[in-house]
Amino acid sequence: MPKSFDDISAQLRARHRKSARLKWISMGALGLAALFLVLFFADMLVKGLPAFQQAQIQVEVDYSEETSKMPLKAVDRDMSRLVSRGFLRLIPGRMEDNPDLLGTKKMEWVTATAEVDQYLKGHYSRLKDDQKAIVDQLVDEGRAELRFNSTFFTSGDSKMAELSGIASAAMGTVLTLLVTLAVSFPIGVMTAVYLEEFAPDNRFTQLIEININNLAAIPSILFGLLGLAVFIGFFGMPRSSPLVGGMTLALMTLPVIIIATRTALRSVPDSIRHAAFGVGCSRWQMVRDHVLPIALPGIMTGSIIGLAQAMGETAPLIIVGMVAFIPDVSASLSDAATVLPAQIFTWAGEPERAFIEKTSGGILVLLAVLITLNATAVVLRKKFERRW
Amino acid sequence: MQTNQLLAMFSGSLLLLGLIAYLLGRSKAVRVRASGASMYSQPDQYAWFTVLSTAGPALAVGAVASILMLSLGAEVSPLYLLIGCLLVACIGLVVGIQMVRPSFHARQAIESVIRFILAGAALISIFTTLGILVSIIFEAIRFFQMQNFWDFITGTTWNPGASFLEAAGRGKEGASAAQFGSVPLFAGTFMITFIAMLVAIPVGLLAAIYMAEFAPARIRTIAKPVLEVLAGIPTVVYGFFAAITVAPIIVGIAGFFGLEASFNNALAPGIVMGIMIIPFISSLSDDVINSVPDSMRQGALALGLTKGEMIRDIVVPAALPGIISASLLAVSRALGETMIVVMAAGMRPNLTANPLEDMTTVTVRIVAALTGDQEFASAETLSAFALGLVLFVVTLALNLVSVMMIRRFREKYRVNNL
Known part of the structure; x- marks a missing residue:
């Protein structure tokens, strides 16, 4: 039976409604992803920003013969529970350095324990009620307050939350990435130059190409197994060192740099190559003097993105032992070291509430550096991109 | 020195x-x-x-x-x-x-x-692959000399607890013999991967469809970098987020419905891993959908299809090989993902179908085996390499299938940029 015109137009309306529904649903999916990003950053900021502040309290420090041996007695008994042990331990050393201090009493601003810190920030704290009363009184007298936490940026890891910082991890990250860059950049660029400019299209080249694409998709933890078995087990390089970590990450970064360099080389027009050959350049002279300089911005962009990826990588570094507890900043390639993501991982495993804050603070620093790196790459690309 | x-x-x-x-x-x-x-x-x-x-x-x-x-x-x-x-x-x-x-x-x-x-x-890139393969296989063989291969593949109990006694030559003293049945680990891995795909594939694909077919250019230029930021967040950060923020929320929601949920439930790492993979699927699918020839769209619209019908019946089926290939790559990435599960999933091998319980994965056990204070030659440490070998084989197979599918797609539509 033929349908009436009304039926058909109703059907059409239904079809258009369905089409519009798909549009809204798919828009919702994108919105969901964006919403998650907003929630994630809000959560990290709320949890992490307090880490950049640290409670300080003003106490009277008694520098005497007795306290140089028993630093716990240097401050009032009620107060000594509120003052960071790390500060008290330093007292004998300070008296040695500065003998004039002996026999004096001074009012000083010192770092409070993490529990006082958490209490002042309004989080759960294990302080007892009478201690909380003391802290409240100190706040009223203006003798306790939150100040900028410079310790977080200048000191290494510590078992005491109020004294732990990211300095040693940041140093480890810099050293590791230097090794990564020094290994993967030349090898990556050379591989790409070979594949794009020199290699004939034969089985061998195809094998290398398939292999590079496959390497980019291998789970990162397997690179850690490689580093453990080959660099540490076979070559006997020092465990936990930036040298091993950097080389492991270099192998991971290699495919990223190769693929980016190949894209950059491919975007150099052939007329440049023809002109170079025309004036009598050899192939290497053509690549070195003409193609590479033009492709350099693209290569740099790819390398920065690869480096940013390596910077956030944790799993292979855990396998080669770079989750060590590193209290001191060391600038050696062969000493045990840790990196920022590994430091975040270590802190995330600490049971104290104060370390959640440190973890989030570390995450904020890491994200800030990564976003800066990626933004630099985008700016580089925008600024030097040439359309032929 | x-x-x-x-x-x-x-x-x-x-x-x-x-x-x-x-x-x-x-x-x-x-x-x-x-x-x-x-x-x-x-x-x-x-x-x-x-x-x-x-x-x-x-x-x-x-x-x-x-x-x-x-x-x-x-x-x-x-x-x-x-x-x-x-x-x-x-x-x-x-x-x-x-x-x-x-x-x-x-x-x-x-x-x-x-x-x-x-x-x-x-050649160094070839040596890297070979190095991974050789180093894993070498240690895995040592493991299979100690443990039965068949028990490893089909066993349902993973209990390496007493293996350090065996390594010390005192195997008889342990209360129970060490067992390396990897089925619970793979069950956990596939469960978490499944949850991740349940989040990532619909959201990623729909986001790609929106960006390729509906979105005005202005939204595209904003949305692409936003998704890239999502992809650039380190996995350790996602892991922390899953463990500290998402898991308690899930426990709370489950409690509201009267269900018991572990704080190491499989749902939290699964969902967060899915979110991590969204940009991966959306950018690959976006490329594929964009390279479906416009003549097909024009033909569909000329026949009177609505835009939604055109997408559902013409564009998506045409792009399907590429979409499947993107999904396979995403699965391979989810299987090998380590930090999120190490931080948010459990340590207890648990053969269950309930995502609210804690369960462990292959990568978690690899990390646990290699960061413990075990002697290197002990069966537990070597088991990490056996698990790594399986992981390598599975991800390699997924990658190869995915490459073959994208190649078929490329040949069909003569697309060069994929």
């Missing part, structure tokens, strides 16, 4: 020899040219050739000799090695100087050496 000093001495003397080679080669070439002979190459090129012939063989001999020494375990004093290498360098220097004569093509010689070096660099 002694090796460091030797290395410094070696590179120092090699640099010195290189400099001498450069100066000698150049001066000889200049002299020959001044005497009136016409030469094939420039003096600088002769000079660089002498440098190459000095340093190249010496470095090669040094590298090969040290690798041989390490793999054979032969005890040769490094000092002899150093002297040998420097001797080779001196011979190279003399030969290089000899070669500086008018009939010699120094530029072409350099060219072929450079080609050789570049090919060597390209």
Whole structure:
């Protein structure tokens, strides 16, 4: 039976409604992803920003013969529970350095324990009620307050939350990435130059190409197994060192740099190559003097993105032992070291509430550096991109 | 350290020899040219050739000799090695100087050496894959010498607890024998991967459809970088987020419905991993959908299809091989993802279908086995390599299938940018 015109137009309306529904649903999916990003950053900021502040309290420090041996007695008994042990331990050393201090009493601003810190920030704290009363009184007298936490940026890891910082991890990250860059950049660029400019299209080249694409998709933890078995087990390089970590990450970064360099080389027009050959350049002279300089911005962009990826990588570094507890900043390639993501991982495993804050603070620093790196790459690309 | 000093001495003397080679080669070439002979190459090129012939063989001999020494375990004093290498360098220097004569093509010689070096660099990527394969297989074989392969594949109990006693030769004393049945680990891995895909594939695909078919250019330019930021967040950060923020929320929601949920439930790492993979699927699918030829869209619209019908019946089916390939790559990435599950999933091997319970994954066990205080030769440590081998094989298979599917798609529509 033929349908009436009304039926058909109703059907059409239904079809258009369905089409519009798909549009809204798919828009919702994108919105969901964006919403998650907003929630994630809000959560990290709320949890992490307090880490950049640290409670300080003003106490009277008694520098005497007795306290140089028993630093716990240097401050009032009620107060000594509120003052960071790390500060008290330093007292004998300070008296040695500065003998004039002996026999004096001074009012000083010192770092409070993490529990006082958490209490002042309004989080759960294990302080007892009478201690909380003391802290409240100190706040009223203006003798306790939150100040900028410079310790977080200048000191290494510590078992005491109020004294732990990211300095040693940041140093480890810099050293590791230097090794990564020094290994993967030349090898990556050379591989790409070979594949794009020199290699004939034969089985061998195809094998290398398939292999590079496959390497980019291998789970990162397997690179850690490689580093453990080959660099540490076979070559006997020092465990936990930036040298091993950097080389492991270099192998991971290699495919990223190769693929980016190949894209950059491919975007150099052939007329440049023809002109170079025309004036009598050899192939290497053509690549070195003409193609590479033009492709350099693209290569740099790819390398920065690869480096940013390596910077956030944790799993292979855990396998080669770079989750060590590193209290001191060391600038050696062969000493045990840790990196920022590994430091975040270590802190995330600490049971104290104060370390959640440190973890989030570390995450904020890491994200800030990564976003800066990626933004630099985008700016580089925008600024030097040439359309032929 | 002694090796460091030797290395410094070696590179120092090699640099010195290189400099001498450069100066000698150049001066000889200049002299020959001044005497009136016409030469094939420039003096600088002769000079660089002498440098190459000095340093190249010496470095090669040094590298090969040290690798041989390490793999054979032969005890040769490094000092002899150093002297040998420097001797080779001196011979190279003399030969290089000899070669500086008018009939010699120094530029072409350099060219072929450079080609050789570049090919060597390209080989490193092959060596990396081989290195991964060999190092894993080697240790995995040691593991399977201790444990039955079949029990590993089909066993349902993962209890390495007493294996350190066996490694110490006291296997009989343990209350229970160590068991390495990997089924619960793979069940956990696939459960978490499944949850992740349940989040990532619909959201990623729909987001790609919106960006490719509906979105105005302005939204596209904003949305793409936003999704890229999502992809750039380190996995350790996602792991922390899953463990500290998402897991308690899920426990709370489950409690609201009267369900019992573990704080290490499989849902939290699964969902967060799915979010991490969204940009991966959306950007690949976006590329694929964009490369479906416009003529197909025009044909569909000309036949009176609505836009939604065109997408559902024409564009998505045409892009399907690419979408499946993107999803397979995403699955392979989810299987190998480590930090999120290490931080947010449980440690207890648990064979269950309830995502609210805690369960562990292959990668978690690998990390646990290698960061414990076990002796390296113990079965538990070696089990990490056996698990790694399975992981390698599975992800490799997924990658290859995915590459084949995208190639079929590319051939069908003659797309070059995928």
